[in-house]
Amino acid sequence: MKYIQDLVKTLQGGTNTTGVFLGLLTLVTVIAAVAHLSFIFLFDSVGVPWMARANVASVLVYVLSALLIQNGRHMIAMVLIVGEILLHGILAVAVIGWDSGFHYYIILIMPVTILSNFHASWFKAVVATAVGVLYMALDFIFRNATPLDVIPPPMLQGLHYFNQASTLVILAMLATAYYRLVANAEASLRHQACTDPLTQLQNRRFAMEVAQHEAAVFERGGRPLALVLGDVDHFKRINDVHGHETGDTALKAVAQALREGVREVDHVARWGGEEFLMLLPSTDEEEAMRVSERVREAIAQIDLVHQHQLVPISxxxxxxxxxxxxxIEQALARADQALYKGKKAGRNRVILAGHEA
Structure with missing residues (x-):
């Protein structure tokens, strides 16, 4: 059961095309193995031993395919699965008739082949076309043909609808997996577009969009907005003395302190280089100064060590x-002027715009 739950989690949260497809393929093999296991007893009970033995082989093929996928033998597993579907479908319609519905599974080869990323587009087109032609040929040959073994009509009808429903379920699973993959990929792209890759904070462009939105809320008589612009002190010295890798580590540590020092409704962005921006909605002057001071103290207490030497950060x-x-641009300019005053006054401090350092 845990194995199935892990596969479902892969399908729900995956953004990697190969991983999601293989997770889906593995889940399908498990479901197919269980279904064919039930067919063994069904065909044995109605006196069709050929099909009972064929389903024994099918169960073994799907179990082997699942193991091959888990061990990285994807291509061999794909060949086995496709081969089993084709042979089983053809054998079933020949032995017990077209009305049994086993031919529906052959259609599944087309979406599975198209969704896989193991082959070139031309190969997928060839396989899809070949499967379509084969399906139409089987329809022409077996639709009105007399089956080799006749099973009771109620049983035949039950098989038909079971196979039809199974095919629809698998198609729905394929469509769901594809939708989730696309949705997760879009979410990942949106995240990348608005996130600074080093610090994982919002980037400047996204921060400006948020700021413009908050400004519009403020202009409509909504909540106030505080802007806090920060600059890491003597950052060039950190890079020159300790190296750029240490500088990057320092920026990530500062970003973490900023992230932890604000509320969930606040926004923290890397403004550029060693500069950071905090947007604090519903925050008055006193609260903005209190948050800024708390953040300043947290950054001053960062313990960054390089080659057994403490690297001071403020x-x-x-x-x-x-x-x-x-x-927003004017408010940012005032924050920048206050920041400049703080730099001139000795750094490692918080300055409110309009107040002297």
């Missing part, structure tokens, strides 16, 4: 509150 922060009729 940040200077400029704070401004958006005022009526003011643009």
């Amino acid at each position: 940040i200077t922060l400029g704070v401004s509150l958006l005022t009526p009729g003011e643009s």
